[in-house]
Amino acid sequence: xxxxxxxxxxxxDAAAPAPRPRIRRxxxxxxxxxFLFPGxxxxxxxxxxxxxxxxxxxxxxxxxxxxxxxEFLGLDNYARALGDxxxxxxFGNTAFYLVATIPPxxxxxxxxxxxxxxxxxxxxxxRVLYYLPVVTSxxxxxxxxxxxxxxxxxxxxxxxxxxxxxxxxxxxGDRWTGMxxxxxxxxxxxxxxxxxxxxxxxxxxxxxxxxxxxxxxxNAWQRFRAVTLPAIRAAMAFVTVMLVIGAFNVFISVxxxxxxxxxxxxxxxxxxxYRLAFGDLEFGYGSAIAVILTLIVLVLSLxxxxxxxxxxxxxx
Amino acid sequence: MTAVRPARSARRIAGIGAGTLRHVVLLAGAGLxxxxxxxxxxxxxxxxxxxxxxxxxxxxxxxxxxxxxxALDAQDIPRYFLNSLLVAVVSTVLSVLLSSMMAYAFARFxxxxxxxxxxxxxxxxxxxxxxxxxxxxxxAKHLGLLDSLGGLVVFYVAGxxxxxxxxxxxxxxxTPAELxxxxxxxxxNAWTRYWRLALPLAKPGLAxxxxxxxxxxxxxxxxxxxxxxxxxxxxxxxxxxxxxGQGNNAVQxxxxxxxxxxxxxxxxxxxxxxxxxxxxxxxxxxxxx
Numbered sequence: 319x320x321x322x323x324x325x326x327x328x329x330x331d332a333a334a335p336a337p338r339p340r341i342r343r344x345x346x347x348x349x350x351x352x353f354l355f356p357g358x359x360x361x362x363x364x365x366x367x368x369x370x371x372x373x374x375x376x377x378x379x380x381x382x383x384x385x386x387x388x389e390f391l392g393l394d395n396y397a398r399a400l401g402d403x404x405x406x407x408x409f410g411n412t413a414f415y416l417v418a419t420i421p422p423x424x425x426x427x428x429x430x431x432x433x434x435x436x437x438x439x440x441x442x443x444x445r446v447l448y449y450l451p452v453v454t455s456x457x458x459x460x461x462x463x464x465x466x467x468x469x470x471x472x473x474x475x476x477x478x479x480x481x482x483x484x485x486x487x488x489x490x491g492d493r494w495t496g497m498x499x500x501x502x503x504x505x506x507x508x509x510x511x512x513x514x515x516x517x518x519x520x521x522x523x524x525x526x527x528x529x530x531x532x533x534x535x536x537n538a539w540q541r542f543r544a545v546t547l548p549a550i551r552a553a554m555a556f557v558t559v560m561l562v563i564g565a566f567n568v569f570i571s572v573x574x575x576x577x578x579x580x581x582x583x584x585x586x587x588x589x590x591x592y593r594l595a596f597g598d599l600e601f602g603y604g605s606a607i608a609v610i611l612t613l614i615v616l617v618l619s620l621x622x623x624x625x626x627x628x629x630x631x632x633x634x
Numbered sequence: 635m636t637a638v639r640p641a642r643s644a645r646r647i648a649g650i651g652a653g654t655l656r657h658v659v660l661l662a663g664a665g666l667x668x669x670x671x672x673x674x675x676x677x678x679x680x681x682x683x684x685x686x687x688x689x690x691x692x693x694x695x696x697x698x699x700x701x702x703x704x705a706l707d708a709q710d711i712p713r714y715f716l717n718s719l720l721v722a723v724v725s726t727v728l729s730v731l732l733s734s735m736m737a738y739a740f741a742r743f744x745x746x747x748x749x750x751x752x753x754x755x756x757x758x759x760x761x762x763x764x765x766x767x768x769x770x771x772x773x774a775k776h777l778g779l780l781d782s783l784g785g786l787v788v789f790y791v792a793g794x795x796x797x798x799x800x801x802x803x804x805x806x807x808x809t810p811a812e813l814x815x816x817x818x819x820x821x822x823n824a825w826t827r828y829w830r831l832a833l834p835l836a837k838p839g840l841a842x843x844x845x846x847x848x849x850x851x852x853x854x855x856x857x858x859x860x861x862x863x864x865x866x867x868x869x870x871x872x873x874x875x876x877x878x879g880q881g882n883n884a885v886q887x888x889x890x891x892x893x894x895x896x897x898x899x900x901x902x903x904x905x906x907x908x909x910x911x912x913x914x915x916x917x918x919x920x921x922x923x
Binding site: 347349350351352353354356357358360361362363364365366367368369371372375382426430433434436438440444446447448449450451453454455456457458459461462463464465466468470471472475479506509510511514515518563566567569570574588591592595596601604605608609611612615616619 | 653656657659660661663664666667668670671673674677686687688689690732733735736738739742743745748751754755757758760761762763764765766767768769770771772773775788789791792793795796799824828849852853855856860871874875878887890891894897898901902905906909912913916
């Protein structure tokens with residue numbers, strides 16, 4: 319059944335950097351390729367090829383309809399983005415969302431995890447309640463928040479009847495209040511996720527160290543700074559990176575809560591890209607924005623991982 | 635912070651006080667988390683003329699099942715429910731099958747190109763899905779997959795392959811290689827070893843991958859919004875979004891939320907039943923709900 323040659327075997331040994339002991343060295347055969355074949359072919363056709371094509375399309379004035387030929391533009395689409403006011407407005411809104419949602423999700427998620435870490439009879443129940451928004455569909459919660467932030471909605475009623483505001487804020491009718499409402503949804507839906515990651519990480523906090531610190535008279539805040547925080551640094555890095563990626567990918571909540579409106583004032587990068595492509599059929603320009611977005615995400619993720627690693631002082 | 639158990643007797647009293655405060659804070663937070671859901675359920679039982687009245691009715695005064703009747707009957711929600719279920723089940727089965735096969739190849743074989751293939755999958759994992767919306771739309775158009783449930787399945791499977799392969803490879807590498815070798819000595823071929831040994835041993839991993847993939851497919855919106863026009867092929871998220879229209883005044887929120895409740899309840903049941911696999915999936919990393 320297996321086709322093998324010595325040469326192929328040598329190549330395999332050379333290609334594998336540090337062979338793990340658990341994997342026994344075999345004569346190379348077609349078997350692993352057969353296992354990989356269906357999945358990998360599908361992956362190349364539907365994911366890898368589109369990645370390449372996205373870059374290619376971004377260099378053209380891409381025509382999707384009929385037999386119209388696409389004109390090669392070089393980097394014109396990218397230059398256009400840099401000079402496009404609405405691109406920068408969308409970029410600014412994405413940045414607002416990032417700044418408004420990430421710190422609360424980390425701080426509140428960690429706070430709840432710390433409170434939930436200690437034993438409690440209702441701990442499993444609380445964990446489920448905090449996690450419910452995470453598993454609920456983005457479409458449903460986006461519509462729900464659009465309803466809550468409606469002009470005669472619950473939020474205005476609550477603010478008005480407690481006298482905090484006049485109760486007549488048109489939340490979704492203005493750029494910054496709209497972004498605030500969208501960010502409120504992001505935080506509410508995301509806290510349970512960061513809490514769950516921190517809760518798992520807190521299991522790894524060395525208990526003897528904690529007790530020693532207590533004996534030495536360290537107060538709760540000092541113990542948190544000196545023992546807990548260093549022990550959960552990896553989880554902190556992971557949460558931050560994932561939240562940054564998630565923030566740049568914000569789409570459904572904006573699309574459904576404000577539709578980018580009024581007049582595109584609450585557009586984020588992806589709603590702008592979506593409208594360009596599927597509203598105005600600007601596939602080339604839309605692709606350029608998608609590529610820019612991807613590059614930003616990749617660079618930021620790598621930078622963050624490096625930052626956290628350096629502070630840790632340990633190469634991981 | 636009260637995270638450390640203040641169990642020592644000298645601080646017992648302070649400990650009880652802190653414990654109470656801790657529970658008050660936690661319960662208040664949990665209340666904020668579920669209040670929107672409770673309000674949504676209340677609205678789904680509220681007659682349309684009482685929705686968005688002031689003061690809001692948290693417990694409907696004249697509860698009605700009309701919204702559910704309308705969602706089930708006039709709005710065709712059962713059809714969209716079945717569409718979503720069909721797409722999610724088929725996509726999940728295919729994705730878990732294909733990715734477990736790839737994971738088995740990575741976990742149990744050394745072969746030329748192993749590292750390269752693995753790296754290519756890794757790249758796929760780092761590219762945000764929405765970035766591929768435009769080229770995938772063009773591809774689906776060429777392949778004649780627009781406006782069909784098949785077009786949803788193909789790209790849902792593709793989108794979940796990399797993540798599931800990583801997850802399952804981790805689980806498979808933890809199962810002892812000795813059993814695999816022993817079966818091979820007995821003359822079992824690779825497919826038998828994969829199907830009868832590796833998969834049963836990796837059951838927790840399979841459960842985790844299955845649940846996450848199913849929920850991701852069940853909730854997916856952007857791709858379905860982009861390629862589905864035919865009313866008969868709508869999935870639940872697309873149908874619910876259409877119910878809610880664009881403006882706020884003409885929307886029958888009671889019906890929207892009745893349909894939403896029907897879409898969300900299965901997810902919550904799955905979550906409650908398979909909670910531990912959720913935690914496992916989260917902790918093994920790279921999975922964001």
